[in-house]
């Protein structure tokens with residue numbers, strides 16, 4: 647009789663342990679779906695687990711630069727931002743497309759944030775440029791370098807560093823987000839001189855940004 651009681655207690659104990667493990671797996675799986683998965687789980691699920699913010703410049707606020715025929719910077723920015731998100735999702739990352747003055751930007755925490763803009767339609771120029779916060783973190787600088795190199799290699803567009811403004815170097819989003827979030831702003835090209843590229847090859851522009859993000863996220867800190 648006594649032996650049976652012990653066996654029953656052991657059985658009950660095993661059941662409790664089993665249920666605890668099951669509950670742990672379930673809760674980890676839930677948080678993975680919510681985007682804040684622990685790295686061991688990302689590895690298990692084969693996902694990168696990166697959380698990445700993408701600001702679609704001017705979106706939700708104004709049109710940005712405008713061409714005489716009505717083509718706006720904001721529509722290009724959003725198109726490319728959504729393609730970046732799509733390509734990142736395919737890599738198992740958790741991207742979030744944000745508006746220019748998105749309330750979620752306050753204290754925003756992510757593995758990286760990229761803001762997407764396009765330069766003027768008024769001047770006949772071609773080329774792209776990248777900036778991170780002036781005097782900001784080394785990580786943000788490293789992200790900017792990765793974007794310079796990879797966007798250039800993917801798109802074939804020339805660099806245009808002469809037109810980097812203080813609006814880029816002191817971009818308002820840089821000062822809203824958490825200082826732990828490496829962030830950079832990219833101007834994909836000029837609405838004037840790069841119009842054909844921007845309107846006809848948004849996927850390639852997006853691929854350049856994704857390649858820059860991968861360069862940053864997959865290379866360990868020096």
Ligand SMILES: [Zn+2]
Pocket residue numbers: 703704710711719763764
């Ligand atoms: Zn802009």
